[in-house]
């Protein structure tokens with residue numbers, strides 16, 4: 001029953017005391033696997049798409065509706081929550097999940113990407129195709145930079161009020177422990193495809209040194225904050241498009257141990273050329289320890305999720321599903337299109353007649369067209385519910401296909417249809 005929670009304010013996920021990862025099935029012909037990540041706020045069946053609620057809210061959608069559409073966990077951002085309302089506020093509230101009324105598992109990104117984005121003036125979507133961006137489009141001039149990185153950390157200017165702040169690996173760990181997500185990421189230096197090779201090497205060395213400092217501070221904070229449930233720490237693999245750098249990062253962080261602590265899992269981050277996504281991810285996942293979960297940071301377009309899953313990634317996050325929804329763009333089995341297009345004015349069919357989401361069950365394309373054209377707030381809510389459900393369900397279907405032994409067929413069927421009628425499948 002959709003929205004049964006309206007009369008039932010308790011919605012609960014199962015609880016376990018600590019963090020673990022169990023692999024249920026591993027493909028023999030690819031790196032893909034099916035498993036369960038157990039967190040203190042419940043399990044995540046993998047592969048799984050983790051919707052993004054950057055500032056402790058998935059924009060325009062209630063957490064109950066996110067649970068209703070099948071979201072198993074949500075990912076927020078440490079940088080944004082540190083600036084507003086302040087990570088101490090989340091600590092006082094009992095942690096991110098409690099604060100935002102989401103009882104399930106939570107992730108926080110370290111803030112490294114956002115802080116460094118200020119530094120180089122990244123586009124909101126990190127360049128996924130080195131061919132289509134000129135250097136000047138991606139990297140701001142020095143005088144315009146809002147962040148400066150050195151070997152100890154990053155000094156940056158708040159995008160909210162211009163105040164100056166400094167993130168170090170220790171500060172990032174302190175902030176993420178206060179925010180209290182089940183899964184945190186180590187503070188890393190995120191580069192672009194346009195940085196030079198010598199700079200990529202320098203950034204890798206920094207990320208390595210920072211990873212050790214994150215483990216040490218994480219261990220200290222875990223021992224200090226004994227009343228809190230365990231928070232898992234994932235190391236972040238950088239190295240841009242370079243095979244030797246990616247493999248070195250995977251080897252170094254995969255075996256890293258400091259203060260008797262190793263990483264609980266790994267994030268694959270940084271500059272990822274879309275055309276090389278599968279190659280880069282497989283370099284890394286062939287080296288990382290098999291028994292720990294791997295999260296592909298910031299990837300969520302349908303065709304990329306297949307590439308990530310078959311190359312051994314377990315979880316994914318991306319703001320795209322909700323961000324494009326607010327501009328009237330929706331994913332469907334027939335490709336991606338914009339509901340504000342006048343061809344939908346008298347179209348009384350659902351957005352996607354194969355979708356089981358609340359929006360597709362109750363509303364037509366004509367209604368969606370109307371609320372978008374009228375700039376009604378509900379347009380964002382309904383379109384976001386559909387897009388998040390579409391992506392969450394797609395990855396759920398990949399998981400089932402792996403278990404059923406028909407992943408290749410399922411992928412061919414989906415991509416054949418998804419790209420067939422739409423020239424707009426890519427972002």
Ligand SMILES: [Zn+2]
Nearest residue numbers: 355357360386
């Ligand atoms: Zn739908």
